[in-house]
Amino acid sequence: MTQPVLSVRNLEVEFVTRRATLRAINGVSFDIAKGEVLGVVGESGAGKSVTGLAVIGLIDPPGRISAGEIELSGTRIDHLPLEEIRRVRGKRIGMIFQDPLTSLNPLYRIGDQIIETIRTHTSLSESAARRRAIDLLAEVGIPAPERRIDGYPHEFSGGMRQRVVIALAICAEPELIIADEPTTALDVSVQAQIIALIKRLGRDHGTAVMLVTHDMGVIAETCDRVAVMYSGRIAEIGPVQEVVRNPLHPYARGLMGAIPTLAGEDKRLVQIPGSMPRLSAIPPGCPFNPRCAFAFDRCRVERPEPIRQGTQSVACHLFDPAKETAA
Amino acid sequence: MLAFTLRRLLQAIGVMLAVGVIAFAMFRFAGDPVNQMVSIDTSAAQRAEIRHSLGLDDPVLVQFGRYFINALQFKFGVSYQFRLPVSSLLAERLPATLELAICATLLAMVAGILMGVYSALRRDTILARLFQAISLIGISLPTFLIGILLIYLFAVTLGWLPSFGRGEVVKLGWWSTGLLTVSGWKAIIMPAITLGLFQMTLIMRLVRAEMLEVLRTDYIRFARARGLTTRAIHFGHALKNTLVPVITVAGLQFGSVIAFSIITETVFQWPGMGLLFVQAVQNVDIPIMAAYLLMVSLIFVTINLVVDILYTVVDPRLRSTVSRAT
Numbered sequence: 197m198t199q200p201v202l203s204v205r206n207l208e209v210e211f212v213t214r215r216a217t218l219r220a221i222n223g224v225s226f227d228i229a230k231g232e233v234l235g236v237v238g239e240s241g242a243g244k245s246v247t248g249l250a251v252i253g254l255i256d257p258p259g260r261i262s263a264g265e266i267e268l269s270g271t272r273i274d275h276l277p278l279e280e281i282r283r284v285r286g287k288r289i290g291m292i293f294q295d296p297l298t299s300l301n302p303l304y305r306i307g308d309q310i311i312e313t314i315r316t317h318t319s320l321s322e323s324a325a326r327r328r329a330i331d332l333l334a335e336v337g338i339p340a341p342e343r344r345i346d347g348y349p350h351e352f353s354g355g356m357r358q359r360v361v362i363a364l365a366i367c368a369e370p371e372l373i374i375a376d377e378p379t380t381a382l383d384v385s386v387q388a389q390i391i392a393l394i395k396r397l398g399r400d401h402g403t404a405v406m407l408v409t410h411d412m413g414v415i416a417e418t419c420d421r422v423a424v425m426y427s428g429r430i431a432e433i434g435p436v437q438e439v440v441r442n443p444l445h446p447y448a449r450g451l452m453g454a455i456p457t458l459a460g461e462d463k464r465l466v467q468i469p470g471s472m473p474r475l476s477a478i479p480p481g482c483p484f485n486p487r488c489a490f491a492f493d494r495c496r497v498e499r500p501e502p503i504r505q506g507t508q509s510v511a512c513h514l515f516d517p518a519k520e521t522a523a
Numbered sequence: 524m525l526a527f528t529l530r531r532l533l534q535a536i537g538v539m540l541a542v543g544v545i546a547f548a549m550f551r552f553a554g555d556p557v558n559q560m561v562s563i564d565t566s567a568a569q570r571a572e573i574r575h576s577l578g579l580d581d582p583v584l585v586q587f588g589r590y591f592i593n594a595l596q597f598k599f600g601v602s603y604q605f606r607l608p609v610s611s612l613l614a615e616r617l618p619a620t621l622e623l624a625i626c627a628t629l630l631a632m633v634a635g636i637l638m639g640v641y642s643a644l645r646r647d648t649i650l651a652r653l654f655q656a657i658s659l660i661g662i663s664l665p666t667f668l669i670g671i672l673l674i675y676l677f678a679v680t681l682g683w684l685p686s687f688g689r690g691e692v693v694k695l696g697w698w699s700t701g702l703l704t705v706s707g708w709k710a711i712i713m714p715a716i717t718l719g720l721f722q723m724t725l726i727m728r729l730v731r732a733e734m735l736e737v738l739r740t741d742y743i744r745f746a747r748a749r750g751l752t753t754r755a756i757h758f759g760h761a762l763k764n765t766l767v768p769v770i771t772v773a774g775l776q777f778g779s780v781i782a783f784s785i786i787t788e789t790v791f792q793w794p795g796m797g798l799l800f801v802q803a804v805q806n807v808d809i810p811i812m813a814a815y816l817l818m819v820s821l822i823f824v825t826i827n828l829v830v831d832i833l834y835t836v837v838d839p840r841l842r843s844t845v846s847r848a849t
């Protein structure tokens with residue numbers, strides 16, 4: 197296997213509050229290869245977005261990366277000085293946020309925002325950057341880009357604005373795109389178009405994509421691999437067909453069971469009992485144990501480490517060959 | 524856009540008409556001015572003659588009509604105490620007040636925005652906290668006290684600056700300016716600080732709060748994710764968004780600066796309209812008071828109008844909603 201574009205090892209992110217230090221991300225490891233789309237799913241608060249922000253170095257105090265390594269094409273990018281990480285952002289890693297309505301500065305023409313970003317990262321002249329901006333807008337599917345480039349954000353619809361945001365994210369040909377719930381704020385009919393666009397761009401440019409979402413449909417349609425997160429940990433990671441069709445981790449099984457299918461309209465959807473623990477009250481052992489139907493004594497004391505199961509990797513004691521011994 | 528401007532203009536005219544009625548009503552309810560002008564031994568015939576020469580014996584409606592038509596031509600009658608046309612008295616005093624108000628506002632805006640931006644970006648530094656403390660003083664200390672303290676320190680104790688007046692004045696046509704002479708500059712420093720301090724602290728606090736708010740928005744986070752320089756984010760994206768509400772407040776405050784200049788002008792014996800007004804109040808010189816009222820409200824209404832229009836220039840979102848709404 198060639199060197200992955202993004203390699204995250206044992207990442208820990210902490211938020212220091214007056215009362216306690218909360219660990220939002222606890223030992224997360226994953227790789228994304230060139231041209232690969234990794235989906236990251238999980239409930240709200242599972243640490244999906246924080247992982248994305250940690251990669252691009254945008255965790256604001258009181259949050260901090262407390263342990264682990266993040267490598268981009270072989271170079272460490274965690275704990276870089278501000279000026280160096282700034283050169284990585286936008287140039288080597290493009291980021292797309294959830295809400296395109298608020299991601300663009302309302303007082304600047306969209307063209308000026310794109311040109312500004314291009315000129316920050318390249319040595320193109322104003323007019324060359326403008327031509328490039330028009331090409332980018334055309335590439336992300338904005339009709340009549342030479343006219344729309346002088347429009348203000350409020351003159352665009354939500355879907356069109358997300359296209360502009362995507363154009364901004366890819367304008368310096370990044371190696372990695374982090375898309376943090378790029379379709380959540382959009383109309384259902386527009387969602388598919390945006391997902392298709394992100395997928396096409398990733399394929400055309402060989403860009404690695406980290407797609408954070410809680411929409412399993414999007415994951416199944418778009419991603420090559422998927423990571424299921426729970427309470428700041430990766431519960432299961434593997435190729436998307438395997439994880440969707442044959443989930444191993446009890447939590448992943450619960451998630452997949454909660455997807456409505458067109459065929460089985462009469463069945464009640466399976467629901468996972470309880471809710472995800474708050475960061476301040478994560479139980480010892482496996483964080484999922486209070487909600488897990490298969491939990492046994494060891495789950496309540498010892499934290500499960502990832503275990504390889506074929507192409508998948510799952511953090512669950514059920515798959516440990518010597519599962520009863522340590523308890 | 525044109526319809527919007529026209530509608531605002533009509534509203535402004537409505538306000539001015541209402542103020543005109545109030546200004547005229549002062550003539551009816553502020554006592555008999557003739558008694559103020561004459562001594563005890565003036566005969567009834569002489570009083571009647573003065574009354575007649577000032578037009579005070581005509582019916583109310585006639586007086587109002589005459590007042591209204593004259594006001595449209597900037598004729599506000601004759602001052603009771605100076606026996607001079609009010610409009611020329613005001614015109615003579617206007618440059619002093621405007622120069623003071625403009626200097627004070629510029630000072631307030633420049634210092635206020637700089638201090639506000641600094642204390643928003645470097646929130647936890649000692650200097651930022653000092654600015655916060657100063658702003659508290661500026662907001663809570665009354666203007667006249669600040670003026671008197673400044674006079675005591677810089678004029679009486681140190682002797683650096685004059686304690687009253689405008690210094691040497693140069694005539695440019697009908698406009699008299701103190702900004703072309705050294706003594707004029709020296710004279711305007713303390714009044715401008717006194718008058719501008721409140722607005723400065725107001726703007727500083729507003730800029731700080733707005734900037735902190737803007738720095739938390741998604742588009743600033745996205746700008747950081749795009750790898751823009753901190754400088755471009757803070758002084759381009761954030762500052763521009765911060766200044767939208769600041770323009771409104773600073774603009775509207777310019778009206779109050781002119782109105783508040785009454786106190787500052789009294790403390791520093793600044794020969795402006797405010798001082799004229801205070802003297803007019805002491806002498807029940809109603810034509811001056813009424814004209815001053817009209818003038819200050821005209822300034823307020825004009826500023827409101829300009830700010831409304833400026834707002835749409837700065838914020839492209841308003842431009843389209845405005846043209847859609849009208």
